[in-house]
Amino acid sequence: MVGGTRLAGDVSVSGAKNSVLKLMAAALLAEGTTTLRNVPRILDVDIMSELLRRLGCTVTGAAPELSIAVPARPGHEADYDLVRRMRASICVLGPLLARCGEVKVAQPGGDNIGSRGLDMHVGGLTKMGAAVEVEHGFLIARAPRLAGATVWLDFPSVGATENLLMAAALAKGTTVIDNAAREPEIIDLAAMLRAMGAQISGAGSSTVEVEGVEGLSPTEHITVPDRIVAGTYGIAAAVTGGDVRVRGAIAAHLDIALDKLVTSGAHVEVFPDGFRVVMNRRPRSVDVVTLPYPGFPTDLQPAIVVLDAVSDGTAMVTENVFEARFMFLDELSRLGAEIRADGHHAIVRGRERLSGAPVRATDIRAGAGLVLAGLVAEGETTVSNVGHVDRGYQYFAESLNRLGAKVTREPDPDV
Ligand code: UD1
Numbered sequence: 093m094v095g096g097t098r099l100a101g102d103v104s105v106s107g108a109k110n111s112v113l114k115l116m117a118a119a120l121l122a123e124g125t126t127t128l129r130n131v132p133r134i135l136d137v138d139i140m141s142e143l144l145r146r147l148g149c150t151v152t153g154a155a156p157e158l159s160i161a162v163p164a165r166p167g168h169e170a171d172y173d174l175v176r177r178m179r180a181s182i183c184v185l186g187p188l189l190a191r192c193g194e195v196k197v198a199q200p201g202g203d204n205i206g207s208r209g210l211d212m213h214v215g216g217l218t219k220m221g222a223a224v225e226v227e228h229g230f231l232i233a234r235a236p237r238l239a240g241a242t243v244w245l246d247f248p249s250v251g252a253t254e255n256l257l258m259a260a261a262l263a264k265g266t267t268v269i270d271n272a273a274r275e276p277e278i279i280d281l282a283a284m285l286r287a288m289g290a291q292i293s294g295a296g297s298s299t300v301e302v303e304g305v306e307g308l309s310p311t312e313h314i315t316v317p318d319r320i321v322a323g324t325y326g327i328a329a330a331v332t333g334g335d336v337r338v339r340g341a342i343a344a345h346l347d348i349a350l351d352k353l354v355t356s357g358a359h360v361e362v363f364p365d366g367f368r369v370v371m372n373r374r375p376r377s378v379d380v381v382t383l384p385y386p387g388f389p390t391d392l393q394p395a396i397v398v399l400d401a402v403s404d405g406t407a408m409v410t411e412n413v414f415e416a417r418f419m420f421l422d423e424l425s426r427l428g429a430e431i432r433a434d435g436h437h438a439i440v441r442g443r444e445r446l447s448g449a450p451v452r453a454t455d456i457r458a459g460a461g462l463v464l465a466g467l468v469a470e471g472e473t474t475v476s477n478v479g480h481v482d483r484g485y486q487y488f489a490e491s492l493n494r495l496g497a498k499v500t501r502e503p504d505p506d507v
Contacts, residue, residue: 093463093466093467093472093473093474093475093497093498093499093500094448094471094472094473094498095446095448095466095467095468095469095470095471095473096468096470097332097467097496097497097498098332098333098334098335098496099328099329099332099334099335099336099467099492099495099496099497100334100335100336100495100496101335101336101337101494101495101496102336102337102339103325103336103337103338103339103491103494103495104338104339104340105317105318105321105322105325105338105339105340105341105366106130106131106132106133106155106156106315106317106318106321106340106486107128107129107130107131107132107156107314107315107316107317107318108132108276108277108280108315108316108317108318108319108320108321109132109134109136109137109318109320109321109483109484110180110250110275110277110318110320110391111276111277111280111281111315111316111318112128112131112132112137112140112315113136113137113140113178113180113183114180114183114254114258114277114281115128115280115281115284115313115315116128116137116140116141116144116158116160117140117183117184117186117187117258118187118258118281118284118285118288119144119149119160119162119310120144120147120149120162120166120184120187120188120191121187121190121191121258121261121262121285121288121308122162122288122289122307122308122309122310122311123162123163123164123310124161124162124309124310125159125160125161125162125310126159126160126162126288126310126311126312126313127153127157127158127159127160127311127312127313128157128158128159128160128312128313128314128315129156129157129312129313129314129315130156130314130315130316130317131155131156131157131158131315132155132156132315132318132321132486133154133155133156133486133487134155134482134483134484134485134486135479135482135483136178136180136483136484137155137158139174139177139178139181140178140180140181141158142174143170143174143181143184144160146167146169146170146171146174147166147167147168147169147170147184147188148162148163148165148166148167149161149162149163149166155486162310165192166188166191166192168188168192168194168195168196169195169196169197170184170188170195170196170197170198171198172198172229174198175197175198175199175200176198176200178200178483179200180251181197181198181200182197182200182210182213182251182255183251183254183255183258184197185197185213185217185231185233185255185259186213186217186254186255186256186257186258186259187258187259189217189222189233189234189235189238189259190238190258190259190260190261190262190263191262193234193235193236193237194232194233194234195232195233195234196230196231196232197230197231198229198230198231199226199229199230199231210231212245212246212247212249212252213249213251213252213255213256214231214233215243216241216243216245216252216255216256216259216269217233217235217238217255217256217259219241219242219243220235220238220239220240220241220243220256220259220260220263220267221235221237221238221239221241222234222235222238223235237263237264238259238260238262238263238264238304239263239264239265240260240263240264240265240266240267240302240303240304241267241268242267242268242270243256243267243268243269243270244270244271245269245270245271245272245273246271247271247384248271248272248273248274248298248384249273250273250275250277250278250384252273253269253272253273253278253300254273254277254278254281256269257269257278257281257282257285257292257295257300257302258281258285260302260304261285261288261290261292261302261304261305261308262304262305262306262307262308263302263304264304265303265304266301266302266303266304267301267302267304268299268300268301268302269299269300269301269302270298270299271298272294272295272297272298272299272300273384273385274296274297274298274384274385274386275384275385276296276316276319276342276345276385277316278295278296278300279295279296279316280315280316281295282295282296282300283295283313284311284313285308287311287312287313288308288309288310288311289305289307289308289309290302290305290308291303291304291305316342316345317340317341317342317345318341319341319342319345319346319389320389320391320392320457320484321484321485322338322340322341322342322345322346322366322367323346323349323350323389323392323395324392324395324460324464324485325338325491326338326346326349326350326353326360326367326369327349327353327392327395327396327398327399327464328395328464328467328492328495329358329369329370329371330353330356330358330369330371330375330399331371331375331395331398331399331402331464331467331468332371332467332468333371333372333373333374334369334370334371334495334496335368335369335370335371336368336369336495337363337366337367337368338366338367338368338369339365339366340365340366341365341366341367342366343362343363343366343367346367347386348386348387348388349388349389349392349396350362350367350369352378352380352388352396353369353371355376355378356371356375356376356377356378356399356403357371357372357373357374357375357376358370358371358375359371359372374402374403374404374444375399375400375402375403375404375442376403376404376405377400377403377404377405377406377407377440377442378396378399378400378403378407379407379408379409380393380396380400380407380409380410381409381410381412382410382411382412382413382417383412383413384413390411390412390413390414390417390457391457392457393409393411393417393457393461394417394420394424394457394458394460394461394462395457395460395461395464396409397409397420397421397424397429397431397438397440397461398424398429398461398464398465398468400440400442401424401427401429401430401431401440401442401443401446401465402442402443402444402445402446402468403440403442404442405442406439406440406441406442407439407440407442408437408438408439408440409437409438409440410436410437410438411436411437411438412436415436417455417457417458418433418436418438419454419458420453420454420455420458420461420462421433421438423451423452423453423454423458423462424451424461424462424465426449426450426451427446427447427448427449427451427462427465427466427469427473428443428445428446428447428449428469429443429446429465430442430443445468445469445470446465446468446469446470447469447470447471448466448469448470448471448472448473449469449473449474450473450474450476451465451466451473451474451475451476452475452476452477453475453476453477453478453480453481454477454480455480456480456481456483456484456485457484458480459475459477459478459480459481460481460484460485460488462475463475463478463481463488463492463499466499467492467497478501489501
């Protein structure tokens with residue numbers, strides 16, 4: 093891409109990657125056909141569809157509408173070749189255990205963003221009566237029928253909260269998840285489970301209570317909008333001194349991120365179906381601390397670091413969720429960004445301009461951040477390993493070009 097253009101115009105976001113993958117897994121909890129709407133056209137949805145097919149489901153349709161027909165007895169094994177490509181595959185653990193009484197899921201690899209343990213997933217399921225062992229790279233869990241329990245999470249893990257929520261829906265008795273994650277994607281999953289017949293209260297707060305039921309029914313559900321994609325476009329507008337209206341988003345899910353843009357000097361206007369970001373000056377630097385929701389999302393950390401890298405001033409960015417998310421700072425430095433990182437803190441000294449260079453994406457969000465950097469770098473920037481971005485952003489290059497960017501997409505030999 094060639095940097096230096098200002099983004100202007102409208103862009104629409106679709107359903108959230110981080111929600112739809114769990115909604116697809118939740119379909120496993122009921123025999124019959126579940127239909128999902130507002131499904132994004134991204135690689136991770138294709139990988140999850142393939143995983144469900146191998147479990148005996150029939151997946152039909154294409155984004156934005158997908159139907160999943162689940163058999164009376166789904167399979168219970170998720171192979172390494174799929175789990176390796178997408179760590180979120182681990183979200184079949186809870187529903188398959190609840191549904192089949194047994195599950196065998198390969199231990200994941202996935203994004204290069206630090207060690208992402210499964211201890212809270214395993215600890216919670218164990219408390220609910222599952223026997224869990226690790227053998228030959230597989231996590232194997234067995235429980236003829238899970239029993240409700242009170243589970244205290246050490247950290248409000250999104251994935252653990254989701255797995256436990258799905259497992260608890262069919263467990264015998266009451267489960268309480270304390271220090272639960274409060275992300276909008278958790279609320280979305282709970283809403284779908286309730287429509288399937290689950291009894292859940294408190295989703296979106298730190299304490300979620302689930303009264304297990306004997307069986308669930310298939311349903312139809314509309315995926316919550318992708319707040320991370322929406323936030324990426326909002327930050328892209330601010331970084332390029334642009335004027336972008338983001339449609340199909342829920343601004344309230346981005347309160348802190350939008351407030352940071354206001355602090356950096358942008359005008360932000362909120363609408364019922366999204367928001368508009370207008371930046372008429374060089375951004376002022378903003379300090380950011382990533383935290384579980386409603387804190388600043390770690391998934392937008394690379395994008396906001398790019399804003400700080402071209403801002404007027406010096407900012408401190410603290411990463412509290414994924415330790416290795418700073419790996420991308422080395423790549424950003426190749427574009428001339430002035431950054432010093434120590435542990436989970438980074439000092440970003442703003443420069444007037446970045447300068448284009450070849451860089452490499454290390455994960456989805458780093459990839460999106462490097463593309464934003466390329467939009468404000470002088471000359472040409474090439475982001476390799478960009479297949480990562482396809483995992484979470486539908487039509488990213490096309491959408492940016494429609495807003496005035498000069499991005500060309502070449503086949504990526506790496507992914
Ligand atoms: C999800 C999102 C990801 C987002 C993250 C935090 C999906 C597919 N991905 O990831 O985009 O960045 O939430 O908002 O929805 N941890 C443990 N033990 C566990 C579970 C987690 O130590 O059993 C640690 C992880 O290493 C990490 C932190 O907890 O440091 C947060 O992880 P978690 O909230 O579980 O993130 P994911 O669900 O993997």
